[in-house]
Amino acid sequence: MTRAAIKGTAYCLNYASELGCYYGNTPYTERVEHGESEFIQKLPPKIQSYEAAASYPPNLAYIGAMSVEELEASAQPWYTHLKDLSRFGKYGEIMPEDEFIGLMDLCDVFDLIWLEKTFAAEVREKLEKHPLLKKEQLDRLEAGHDLSEINAETEKDGALPLYYGGKVVGCCRKGHHSDENLAAHILLENLASKAGGVLVLLHLLKNTGMDALEVRYVIECSEEAVGDMNQRGGGNIAKAIAEIAGCKNASGCDVRGFCAAPVDAMTIAAGLVASGAQANVAVVSGGAIPKLFMNARDHVRKDLPALENCLGNFAAMITPPDGVTPEMRLDALGVHTVGAGASPQAVTTALVYEPLQKAGLTFTDIDKYAPELHIPEITLPAGAGNVPEANFKMIAALAVMKQQLEKQAMPEFIKKHGLPGFAHTQGHIPSGVPYLGHAVDAIKEGKMTRAMIIGKGSLFLGRLTNLADGLSFMVEAAAPAAKASEGGITKDEVKHVLLDVLAEFAEKLKA
């Protein structure tokens, strides 16, 4: 079997403006190096509110409250042309920050998150109304602590305060008296990723109509390192997520590949399912606190709203082909090898041209390409350009070089086969996979034949290699299921023929 079905997807955002303000890496290092500088003071009033974020067209497209076509047609700039507020969409939700803090406490099994009593009670009431949280999960919420206890932890014991509405409502404690790898800010980052992963996995179960007990394996694909001083990146947030989500029959592991990890994780999951090694695999990831307000310096300087206020999560359920559900093809993966070269041309050739050649397809046989899908309103002011558009231009240019497209047809190709960016700059999250849910739906509805999901990673960031990296796969309608009786012969039919022949033979012997 060289295919696996994508039974469903889920996409959530966790609004996290105060987490970002204090612990997003750009504001955090600014405070450490320059204290309450001009940037730190100018940031809070520029932050897009929850109400605006839950009305912001790209965010609505991300959670499936709006189609990609509707987003394309929406007036720009999107941040001044908000739609109606939608907390929930077809694929997931945009969770408010107080509930997310409660969710982190719910996901914490080492008493690292402390909540102030009143806040704990308020947030419990809100989470009890959440459509997907069950008693087994809500029972994990703590009753809370006095504010004085929380202040003692943050002032004397290396805990980090958690804020809501400008007030301290809790803290994240450290996990060890001296181990840097279990410092409060690392544990907070990991817990946020875990909590986001739990939420999106619960949405995935709802979207696929599956029970938590049906899940067999979870692969997590964030960029977090989970461990202590002796095993800094040991990992398996996957199993930690599965535990809280109630997936008692699942095991799991983590896959790391910088921003390309989600595409890696999906192809590994598909391989497990296509081979029969696992009956199903859920690919899951939460978001990254450090990347909140990553480009905010430029936004503030140019008097634009600071839009990087959400953690992004995603999940996909991989199941065996069933003749109906759209599928991932494993026979024509785009692979960027060690020897492939780092130029944009080499990368695009490896990830787009070569798999098309292998599958006997041309550039125009892909209805939509989904590379990195960063929201352009975030990246353009920061000098990083319109990333999706740059990718589509490169694909079109390569098509011209391979003589599959006329140069003057490039703009039309880009419009027809490209997409607007609608994912937050959360590293691994925008890397191709945000379009998966929309693609699967479009293929199911017969509106699209084929999409290509392209992930890329910046390996140099780890200082071990300068190599570029990436992976791609195609998504198509289900291959027709093989029908045993059509054109073939059943065992019973064979038996009947044999009996007839033997009876004939017996007659001849008698005669």
Add this chain to the structure above:
Amino acid sequence: MQNQQRIKDAAEKFGAENTVVILGSSDAEGAELYAETVTVGDPTFAGPLGGVSLGLPVYHIFDEAIKTEADPTAWEEQVAMMEMVLDTDALAMAVAKMREEHSAAKL
């Protein structure tokens, strides 16, 4: 920052008159910034070339002077695609402007 140091070291080792900087920036604003850095000095004062004026000859790879020097096969394999994607004239000119005003030597 490390690239600034590499350029500074190369200029010291080989001499500014024997060092040419070729930029591959994909946006004009960035190209201009890097061109300024290796001629006048890092305008942001963030790296080793802050306040250090090397006056090096600097070109964007799309500049005709560089393209004519390039091996056509290598060019076709590594750069030709991006010629169709980027505004080659704008990029070459952004760097040329800095070079005309501030480079001590030219190719």
